[in-house]
Amino acid sequence: MTQKAERFVKNNYPAPAVKYPGDKETQVLYQDSLNQLQRSRLQKLLDSTKDTKITWWGTTYQKSKESELLLGLDLQGGINVTLDIELEGLIKGLANNPRDANLVKAIQTGRSEKINQWGAPISLIYLPRLLEK
Numbered sequence: 001m002t003q004k005a006e007r008f009v010k011n012n013y014p015a016p017a018v019k020y021p022g023d024k025e026t027q028v029l030y031q032d033s034l035n036q037l038q039r040s041r042l043q044k045l046l047d048s049t050k051d052t053k054i055t056w057w058g059t060t061y062q063k064s065k066e067s068e069l070l071l072g073l074d075l076q077g078g079i080n081v082t083l084d085i086e087l088e089g090l091i092k093g094l095a096n097n098p099r100d101a102n103l104v105k106a107i108q109t110g111r112s113e114k115i116n117q118w119g120a121p122i123s124l125i126y127l128p129r130l131l132e133k
Helices: 002-012 024-049 061-066 087-094 101-116 126-132
Strands: none
Touching: 002 024, 087 101
């Protein structure tokens, strides 16, 4: 239906560049009018065909539209995004002085404890305790 509405506007109304050559502002206003006309035409087409039978067994467009399955992004071909943050870089980035000896020592201690504790991530709990030393 969208293509029909686009085709209707394209066949019956000239393009903005053809109708108003060299006048960009008027072209933009005219294009807005064409877009509104296209939306109006699309709504008219949808309203006029909602009770038209579209299948051989008699289902109407409106009934088909109401009973369509709503698919999640995973079924629509969506994407999954996983963001990994390096905690050491975050801590250094938030620190006022990332080269501070106490901070560097705390991060190194956290890194060694991470290795010692079966790969558990560096915890921010270690930092205040280590910085006090």
